[in-house]
Amino acid sequence: MKEVKVEVIGPEPPCMRCQAAKKAVEKAAEKLKQAGVVVNVEKANIMSKEIVQKYGVLVSPAIAINNAVKIIGRVPSPEEVEKLIIEAAK
Amino acid sequence: MEEKTKRAVRKAVLLAFFIIVIGLLIYSRVTARPTKETFKDKLSEFGLWESPLLYVAIPALYIADYFSHAWICLLFAFSVAGLIYEFVPKETITRYMGRGKAAGYGLALCMAPFLTVCSCTMVPLFGGILYAGAGVGPAITFLLMAPAANILTILMTGEMISWAVAGARIIASAAVAVIAGLIVSATPWGKAVEKEFQVADSAAGSSAKVEVVKPPLDERLWAALKFAGYLAKQILPFFIIGLIVVGYLSAFIPEEIVESYLTGPTGILIASVLGGPLYTPTLVEIALGQELWNKGMSKGALLSWLMGQPYDFANAMAVSRIAKWKVVATYFIVAWAGSVTFGFLYGMLSGSL
Numbered sequence: 001m002k003e004v005k006v007e008v009i010g011p012e013p014p015c016m017r018c019q020a021a022k023k024a025v026e027k028a029a030e031k032l033k034q035a036g037v038v039v040n041v042e043k044a045n046i047m048s049k050e051i052v053q054k055y056g057v058l059v060s061p062a063i064a065i066n067n068a069v070k071i072i073g074r075v076p077s078p079e080e081v082e083k084l085i086i087e088a089a090k
Numbered sequence: 091m092e093e094k095t096k097r098a099v100r101k102a103v104l105l106a107f108f109i110i111v112i113g114l115l116i117y118s119r120v121t122a123r124p125t126k127e128t129f130k131d132k133l134s135e136f137g138l139w140e141s142p143l144l145y146v147a148i149p150a151l152y153i154a155d156y157f158s159h160a161w162i163c164l165l166f167a168f169s170v171a172g173l174i175y176e177f178v179p180k181e182t183i184t185r186y187m188g189r190g191k192a193a194g195y196g197l198a199l200c201m202a203p204f205l206t207v208c209s210c211t212m213v214p215l216f217g218g219i220l221y222a223g224a225g226v227g228p229a230i231t232f233l234l235m236a237p238a239a240n241i242l243t244i245l246m247t248g249e250m251i252s253w254a255v256a257g258a259r260i261i262a263s264a265a266v267a268v269i270a271g272l273i274v275s276a277t278p279w280g281k282a283v284e285k286e287f288q289v290a291d292s293a294a295g296s297s298a299k300v301e302v303v304k305p306p307l308d309e310r311l312w313a314a315l316k317f318a319g320y321l322a323k324q325i326l327p328f329f330i331i332g333l334i335v336v337g338y339l340s341a342f343i344p345e346e347i348v349e350s351y352l353t354g355p356t357g358i359l360i361a362s363v364l365g366g367p368l369y370t371p372t373l374v375e376i377a378l379g380q381e382l383w384n385k386g387m388s389k390g391a392l393l394s395w396l397m398g399q400p401y402d403f404a405n406a407m408a409v410s411r412i413a414k415w416k417v418v419a420t421y422f423i424v425a426w427a428g429s430v431t432f433g434f435l436y437g438m439l440s441g442s443l
Binding site: 010016017046049052053055056057069073074075076077 | 175176180181184185215217218219221222287301303305309313317324
């Protein structure tokens with residue numbers, strides 16, 4: 001069983017595009033669950049000290065997979081997120 | 091193989107769309123025939139001034155009139171904003187944000203126009219810049235530059251009013267944004283905010299990294315178009331409501347009032363006070379400015395009016411959640427003083443005070 005951590009990074013309260021990004025990630029996670037990949041989706045605040053310290057300045061929405069930022073400032077499709085997660089799970 | 095052809099077709103269609111939009115704008119420039127007929131002539135033509143339908147007819151005809159002139163320009167502005175937002179290398183810009191003061195100011199000025207057509211990215215970026223150690227100065231610069239001179243507003247100002255005014259708007263906004271940043275970072279309360287947001291410089295040692303993936307061109311073009319659509323959905327409803335108000339103002343404000351109050355030094359003062367705190371949704375300030383200008387407002391007052399956008403209340407409220415109100419008050423005052431000063435300068439230089 002593989003585990004992958006996905007952080008959806010956006011402002012708090014979330015903006016519309018960040019919610020769309022989160023939905024795409026959740027959709028991908030749902031699909032991957034059947035394939036035996038456990039995806040932990042977390043929401044991270046783009047304006048918190050921890051996140052800026054970890055990743056630097058980001059444009060929301062951003063998505064990090066296993067502590068590596070893969071997407072900055074755009075809403076990906078569920079298929080794209082799925083591909084990225086599978087890659088990270090390898 | 092089939093997947094490949096599909097992608098190629100999609101790429102071709104999307105590229106064709108963007109080329110047609112750009113072509114349309116150029117075509118409309120080349121063949122432009124300025125018509126003097128306005129929605130008010132139509133009101134007279136149909137004899138609506140005395141009819142009870144007047145109050146419905148004004149906004150309806152005004153909006154129809156406005157969009158018949160502006161639809162190409164709006165389509166172009168939104169498409170280009172989407173394209174630029176998608177293709178500007180965001181990760182490169184943000185990576186250099188934390189490196190020193192001069193780089194901070196430079197980047198804040200350069201990236202604000204490209205990254206922030208959407209207000210929901212603005213305040214987070216403001217906070218991010220602060221945390222990244224670039225200091226409160228560049229953060230303020232970014233905050234003031236973003237609404238004043240983003241792609242959308244510049245394109246609309248240039249196309250609907252004049253490119254000279256749009257150029258003046260960019261230069262004046264950049265100057266005011268930097269000055270405000272420098273002043274705020276020199277005040278004790280500015281320094282206090284800076285200290286509060288200081289983070290230990292340990293990002294280099296952590297395991298985290300940024301390795302942004304780039305999807306294929308057809309997907310990026312599609313994303314650009316989708317973002318353009320998103321922007322339009324966010325902005326146009328408020329823009330249309332704004333236009334309704336502008337329509338009434340245009341129909342009922344006599345030219346004598348505009349000519350006597352919105353020209354000369356008092357005109358600039360009044361325009362700067364009205365343009366700022368009074369919250370006008372994006373792009374509405376351009377439509378209203380255009381209307382007032384047609385009625386005789388001076389160019390100096392017009393610039394002051396347009397420069398009021400960054401220091402409106404909605405913006406200030408959002409920022410005061412992160413920074414102290416003293417910081418907000420300081421940049422408010424500097425931005426206002428800047429809009430008056432540059433209004434005067436531009437008015438004198440263009441001979442229309």
